[in-house]
Amino acid sequence: MAKYIIDPMHSDIEFKIKHLMISTVRGRFNNYEAFMVSEKEDFSDAQIECKIDVASIYTSIKDRDDHLRSPDFFDVEKYPHMIFKSKSIVIKDDEYQIFGDFTIQNTTKPVVLKGKYNGCDVDHYGQTKYGFELEGTIKRSDWFLDFNVIGGKNTLLIGNDVKLEISIQMLKEE
Numbered sequence: 774m775a776k777y778i779i780d781p782m783h784s785d786i787e788f789k790i791k792h793l794m795i796s797t798v799r800g801r802f803n804n805y806e807a808f809m810v811s812e813k814e815d816f817s818d819a820q821i822e823c824k825i826d827v828a829s830i831y832t833s834i835k836d837r838d839d840h841l842r843s844p845d846f847f848d849v850e851k852y853p854h855m856i857f858k859s860k861s862i863v864i865k866d867d868e869y870q871i872f873g874d875f876t877i878q879n880t881t882k883p884v885v886l887k888g889k890y891n892g893c894d895v896d897h898y899g900q901t902k903y904g905f906e907l908e909g910t911i912k913r914s915d916w917f918l919d920f921n922v923i924g925g926k927n928t929l930l931i932g933n934d935v936k937l938e939i940s941i942q943m944l945k946e947e
Contacts, residue, residue, distance in 0.1 A: 777943040779807035779823075780902060784941040786825060790913075791932030798931075800841075804829035809943060816890060816903075821859040821871065828853060845920040852878040871907065877916040884911055886939065900944055907939040 787801040804826035811819035828849045830841050842849045859873040860883075871886040888907035895901050912933050913919065 774810045774812050776946045777809045777811070777903065778946055779805070780942040780944050781805065783902070785939070786823075786941075787938045789936040789938070790934070793930065794932060798832060798837075800830060800832035802826065802829050803831050807941070807943075815864065816869075817862050817864050819859065819862055821857070821873070823857040825855040825857075826853065827855055846918055848878065857884070869905075869907070875911065877918070880916050882911075882915045884909055886937070888939070903943045903945070905939075905941050905943070907937075907941075909937045911935050911937065 781804075784807075785801060786805055787799060789797050789799050792798045802825045805823060807821065807823035809816070809819045809821045813819075827847045828842055830838055830847070832838055832841070841847055844851075856876045857873055858876075859871050861872045863870045863872070867889060869886075869888055869890060871888075873884055873886070874881045875884045886907040886909040888905060891904035891906060893901055893903045913935050914933050
């Protein structure tokens with residue numbers, strides 16, 4: 774089995790969530806590790822694991838980021854990492870469905886990420902890189918991340934659906 778590691782300089786783990794249900798707030802995680810093992814060239818047998826440093830959350834607003842790190846949301850002092858582990862991959866019409874378990878605050882729930890394998894190419898250092906783009910939606914309440922207040926006109930401050938957008942390059946370990 775070949776092992777692949779993430780190239781964090783050419784990868785992004787981002788999310789979007791509704792604010793007041795009228796606009797979208799974007800954020801990202803800046804620190805993470807991921808690896809994958811696979812024998813098949815199409816990665817249909819891949820086993821994937823990703824560990825995200827929750828304190829690395831970045832939404833471009835320091836006060837919001839600090840609040841997200843607090844016990845109201847992620848409680849990074851007690852739960853410093855989120856972990857995704859794949860269970861199976863299904864490929865249909867070039868769309869990849871990655872079924873896995875996502876753990877936040879010691880609560881594990883199943884998730885499905887959909888996307889595509891963009892192929893491979895050699896960078897200017899002679900390293901072969903493999904590109905993937907994935908997306909999915911999770912409900913933050915499934916992980917008890919249910920902090921909310923009523924905004925204007927009795928609207929919730931933030932939505933429950935969190936859209937994940939993941940663009941990654943993997944590098945084969947030699």
